[in-house]
Amino acid sequence: MTDAKIPSLLSSLTPIARELDALPAGRPAPAACLMRLNANENPFPLPSIVMRSAIAALERQYLYPEHDNITLREAAAAAYGMSADRVMAGNGSSELLSLIYRALLAPGDSIAMLSPGFSFNRKLASLQGAQFIEVRGNELDSLPIDSFLFGPARHAKFILLANPNNPTGAFVPVAEIERLVAKYDRLVVLDEAYIDFAPENGLHLVNRYSNLLILRTFSKSYATAGIRIGFAFGHPELIGRLRNIQNMFNMNVIGHAVGMSVLSNRRAYDENHNHIKHERQRVSGALSEFGFSVIPSHANFLLARVPAGRDGKWWQSALERQGILVAFFPDDGLEDCIRVSIGTRNQMDAFLEAVDKIRRGADSS
Ligand SMILES: Cc1ncc(COP(=O)(O)O)c(C=O)c1O
Structure with missing residues (x-):
């Protein structure tokens, strides 16, 4: 095999893809x-009832999963008290995060995240050629609201907060997040990956504020990191557009079945x-x-x-x-x-x- 064609092949990459180093083969698996x-x-x-649903789903392995995750979205909407047009389902919440970046950021745009935060966001911003603004929080249980509103972050296309935050584990009361969402004109993405271990959540705010998008994952609190189930909740206009750019059949039949079963058996956890x-x-x-x-x-x-x-x-x-x-x-x-x-x-x-x-x-x- 000759590498002679590689330089011209690489030159066909977009400037952003060209700038990224090729990943090495990777560390050996631990x-x-x-x-x-x-x-x-x-x-x-998994609770045995959820496990049975996963095994039963294997019998549908020859079928494509349901288009647009309709049944799962309806079940999540019913479980969390909102209409299905406010819900989208993802192959883990990281899929939904990357869709948000793709939908909102063009080269030269910026996004602001509370720092320290979930580092995957930095990579997603760089893939869009966007500037990643980290806003340092001084207090663990409050937000630097003025820095978001008036600092360099004021031109950001959206603000990203994780609550509880990763890697600190710190939790900001929902009333504090609501203060920021109410004062901010653009989108706030609230990543609630760890919310089931926290005292309260912000989901009720989605029906009240059109500029709030909430992400959830079943990886952490429902022990399904290997099955990949995540949700986004937000205004139907935004959710509908994000669904429109989503990969077809983004989740598999096991993810659908386990997601449905977890939603009806949350007390089992x-x-x-x-x-x-x-x-x-x-x-x-x-x-x-x-x-x-x-x-x-x-x-x-x-x-x-x-x-x-x-x-x-x-x-x-x-x-x-x-x-x-x-x-x-x-x-x-x-x-x-x-x-x-x-x-x-x-x-x-x-x-x-x-x-x-x-x-x-x-x-x-
Ligand atoms: C804050 C935060 N958001 C999102 C994710 C991604 O979760 P998922 O497994 O749903 O892709 C993680 C995973 O570590 C996380 O820490």
Whole structure:
């Protein structure tokens, strides 16, 4: 095979695609024996009723899934108290996020996000050739509303907030978000990926404010990260246009079936959510005793500032040598932090044991 045609092939890419480096082959997949506490997954099995719906859906594997996810959208609309024209369904909420960027941003436009925030947004902005404005929040439980309204972010096509935020886990009261939405003329995208672990949600605001779009995912609170189910809720004019540019058959039959079943069995997850909130508290307390400084979290993870002397990267590597993966964010002023997902009691015991061992200098490597 010759590479002679590659230069001319690359020159046919759009300027934005050309600017991006080709991804390397990638790191080898983490060994299956490693404990994954780095992606905020929910490591519990599906409730049996939901599992049965997934298995039954496999018998429809030869059919295309339903066009435009109509039944699933109707079920979500009924479950969340709004009309189906305000709902769209996605192959995970990340699919919906990227549609929003594609629909709203042209090269030269800008988008503003509360920082630190979910870093995937930075990539989505760069794919559109858009400027990514990060608005630093000083308080964990309030918004820098004036910076959004009057700072460099004032020309942004939309503001993106995650509540609870990732990677901090911080939660802003819904009344504070409503203040921003009411004062702002453009779109506010509120990503509620972790909302089922928080005290209140903003979904009722969708019927009140046409400039609010809310994203939800079933990956975190309903343990379906591998099945890919997400929703967006907003004004019918905007939702209808976003649906129009969506890939056909964007979800598969298993995602449809599991989404429907979760929507009618949400109470089956109460124990799961209570467990996570309880473990979050327990792990936070234990980490504090070990000298970490933990940000109060309303999500299924904790962001912890590591004890003085080492940085987050060092702790991440030391934990990996103990068989445990946690997340580290070298940007955003979080070099001295790690983020750990809340999993089963056994996983959390193993995590705390490993932290204690490392802390005592017993890490032999
Ligand atoms: C804030 C936030 N939004 C969206 C997502 C994407 O979730 P999904 O699995 O639905 O694509 C994540 C995943 O980590 C997230 O942290």
